[in-house]
Amino acid sequence: MHTPTTRASGAHIEFYQKTGKIHPRTTAGRYNSLRRAMVWFSQLLFYGGAWLSWDGRQAFLFDIAERKFYLFGLVLWPQDALLAAVLLIIAATALFLVTAVAGRLFCGFACPQTVYTSIFRWVEARVEGDHIARLRLDEAPVSARKLRLKAAKHGAWLAIAAWTGITFVGYFTPIRELLWNLGPGDLGPWEGFWVFFYGAFTYLQAGFAREMVCLHMCPYSRFQGVMFDADTRTISYDARRGEPRGRRGAAKLAAATGGDAANPIARAGGDCVDCTLCVQVCPTGIDIRDGLQYQCINCGLCADACDDVMTRIGSSPGLIRMASESELAAPALPPASARARAWRSPRALTYVAGLVVFSVLGASMLVNRTPLIVDVLRDRSALLREGTDGNVENAYTLKLMNLLERPREFRVAVEGPAGVHIAGRDTFAVDGGSVLPVPITVASSAAAGLNGRQEIRFRITAVDEPALAVTEASSFLLP
Template sequence: MMSESNSEQKIPVKQIHSKDKKVKVSGRRSTKHEKHRPRHRIYVRAVEGVYQSLRNRMNWVMMVSFMLLPWIHIDGRQSVFLDFANRQFHLFGLTIWPQDLMLLAFVFIIAAFSLFFFTTFLGRVWCGYWCPQTVWTFIFIWFEEKLEGPRNKRMRLDELPWDFNKLWRKTAKHVCWVGFSLFTALTFVAYFWGSHASFVGFFTGDMTFWPYFWTFFFTLATYGNAGWMRETVCLHMCPYARFQSVMFDQDTFTVSYDAARGEARGPRPRKKDPKELGLGDCIDCVLCVQVCPTGIDIRNGLQYECINCGACVDACDQTMDRMGYEKGLISYTTERQLAGGKTNIMRPKLLGYGMVLVIMITALIATAVGRDPLKLDVIRDRNMLSRLNEYGLMENVYTLKVLNKSQQVRDYQLSVQGIEGLEWSGEQVVTVEPGEVFSVPVSLAIDPYLLEKPITELEFVLIDDAGNRVVQESRFIKGR
C-alpha cells in the first residue's frame, strides 16, 4: 500500500536533451564550461548616441573638476584642502573648523537625500553618469580601444598566441593604466596634502611615509577597480546596487525593454514586414548586450546590475533607425507606462524626498551665511576660582581663546561688560593669523564691596577690524 501511494504522488519527469551545447554570453558564442567561470570577461562595444554624448560630457565635467580643483587657489590658499592635521577644511575661501561640523552634517544629509530623490525619480543615474567607478572604467576602456582596437579586435587579440604585436599593445595599455592611476592617486592625495607638496614631493622624495603609502594604495586601487574588476565592483562590492530597489516604484524611470512591441524577436530582411513573419521589432542583434558595461541583457527585464547608463538605448535606437522602425524599443520609461498607464511624477514619496532636500539646502545656506568668522572661548582658572590680590581687590583669572576663522590676518579688540568698575589686566588688542587660535591670559579685579552677589554674570566681547562681533558669557565669583 505504501509503495502504491508513493508511486501515485510522483511527478512525471521528462528528460530533455539539448541539441545546442553552446550558449551566448555577453554577445558572443561561448561554451557551457566557460559560462560557469568565476568571472567572464566583458568586451564592451563602443556606441554613439544622445545618452552617450550626455554621459561623456558629464564624465568630462566630473573628471576635469576633480583634476583642477587642487590647483585653483583663492586668497593664496588651495580652493579645496582637507587639512586633517590641523583640523581645518578649506572650501572655496571658507574655513570649516571642528566647531562648524554642523555644516558638514548638512552636506552629508543633502548628499543622502539627493541620492534618494534622484534614484526614486530616475533610477541609478548616479551610477551611469557620475559615479567615479563608471567614469574611470570608461576612461580605461578608451585606452583599450585606442591601443587594442574595437571590441572584435580585442576579442581576437586575446585569443591569439603571444607575439610582438600582442606584447607591445598589452604593455602599452597597462603602462597607460598605471600612469593614469598614479596621476589620479596624486590628485586625490593633493586634496589632503597640498597640490605642490604631492606632485613635487612624490618625485623629489620629500614626502613622508603616509603620503607615499596612500599614493601607492590609491594607485593600486584605481588600477585594480577600473582596469580589472570593473563591473565586479558594481555587482558585488557597491552597497548601492543592493538597496536601490527599496527606492524604486512603478513610476521610477529606468532603462527598460518594451516586450509587448519587441517580441517575438528574431532576424528578418530589412524590407520584410515583421508582422507577416510573426515577429516583433527586436531583430535579436544583441548589440544591447555588447554595449552594456555590466554585461546584462536588458530584454530579460529590470535587473539590479543595470546602471542606467543608456548605452543599450543608443545601440537599439541605431538599429531601429537602420531597420526603418520607430525608436524607443529600449528607452527610459516606467513600469506603469509599459503597462499602458500614465506615469505619476508628483507622488508622495518623491515629494517627501524633495521637500526634505529643499529644507536641508536652506538650512545649509542659512548656517553658512550666519556663520561668525571669529570665535571666542572663555576658560576659567580651575585651580583658584577667586582670590584677594595685594591691593585688597577680588580677582578672577581667565584664559580667552580667540579663533580667527577667516582667511585674512585680523586685529581683535577685547572687552568685558556686565559689572561696573572691573579692572582689566592683560592684552586687549591682539593680532591673529588666519586659522590661528590665540590664547590671551586675563585677570579681572574689583572691590569686593561693590559685588552684591557671590556669583555675578558678565560677558566678554570680541570685535575684529571688519566690525564682526561675538559675545561669550562667563561668571565672576566673589568668594569668601
C-alpha cells in the same frame, strides 16, 4: 576561478556565477554622448580643480594639518562640522531624488567607478582594438605582439592611476608642494602611502574589477530598489512592442547588425529582431529584455544600440528607452506626462521637500555663521587669588578664533556684578585664519562687597566692526 558550491536537499546551488571578462562592443548615440560629456566634465573638475588658486592659495583644499577646509573664499573649521553634515545630507537627498525619478542615473553617468572604467576601457580599445580584437588577443598564445600591446595598455593605465592618486592627495596637501616633493623623494609617509594606495585602487578597480564592483561590491545597487516605484523611469525594454522577438529577414538583419545575410529567416510579430546588440554593448553583460535587474547601471548604451537597429530596419526608435513601469503598461501615456508623474510621486515629493528644508537650513547657517569663535577656559591651578588690598582676581584663558583670512583686533570686556572688571590688557590682534590663546585676569575690588560664586559674561568685539560680538558665559569665584 574557484566557484563555491553547496548541496541542500539534493539541489546543487552556486553561490557565485562565473562570468568571463566582459569586452562590450562600442556603440554611439545620445546616451553614449552624454556619458562622454559627463566623463569630460567630472574629470576636468577633478584633475583641474586641484590647480585652481584663490587669494594666493589653493582654491579647494582639505588642510588636515591645520584642520581647515578651504573652498574659494570660504574657510570651514572643525566647528563647522554641523554645516558640513547638512551639506552631506543635501547631497544624499539629491541622490535619492534622482534615483526615485530616473533610476540609477548616478551609477551610469557620474559614479567614479563607472567613469574610471570608461576611461580605462577607452584606453584599452585604442591600444588593443575593438571588442573582437580584444577577445582574440586575450585568447591568443603569448607572443611578442601580445606582450607589447599588454605592456602599452598597462603602462597607460598605471600612468592614469598614478596621476589620479597624486591629484587625490593634492586636495589634502597643496598639489604644487606635493609634486615638488615627489621629485627629490621628500614625500611624507602618509602622503606617500595615500598616493600609492589611491593610485593602486584606481588601477585595480577600473582596470580589473570593473563591473564586478557594481555587481558584487557596491551596497548602493542593493538598496536603491527601495527608492523605486511604478513611476520611476529607468532604461527599460518595451516588451509589448518588442515581443514576440525573432529575426525578420536575413537582409534586414544584416543591414542592421553588419552580420551574415545567410542567417535563417524567421518572421516574427514583435519589433525586436533578436540581434543581441543590446547585450553585446552592455558593460555589465546583462540582457535588458529580461526586465529590471539590479545589475543594470542605467547607462543607456543598450538603448543607443537598439535605436540604431530600429532606424536601420525602418522602425521607430525607443524599443529600449527611459520609461516607467506605469508608462510601459499604458503606452498611450506621452513621455512628458510620464516625466511629470515621476516628479509628482509621493516619494519624489518627499525628497524635494527634504532638499528644500535642508538647503534653507544650510543657507541660513552659512549666512549667520560668525567669523569669530571664542572658548573660555578657567585657570584650574588657582581658582582665585587674594591681594593684600582685599582685591580678588580670577585667571582665564580665552581662545580667540579669527575665521576670516585677514588679521583683526578684538577687545575683551566683562559683564557682571558692579565692581568686576578686566585687570590688564584687553585688546588683542589675531592673525587671519588662526587661533590665539590670550590670558585674561578679571578682578573685583574689596569695596564691591561680593562673595561666593558670581555669574559673569565675556563680551568679545571686533574693533573694526562693533556689530561683530560674541558673548560667552563663565563664573567668578570669591571667598
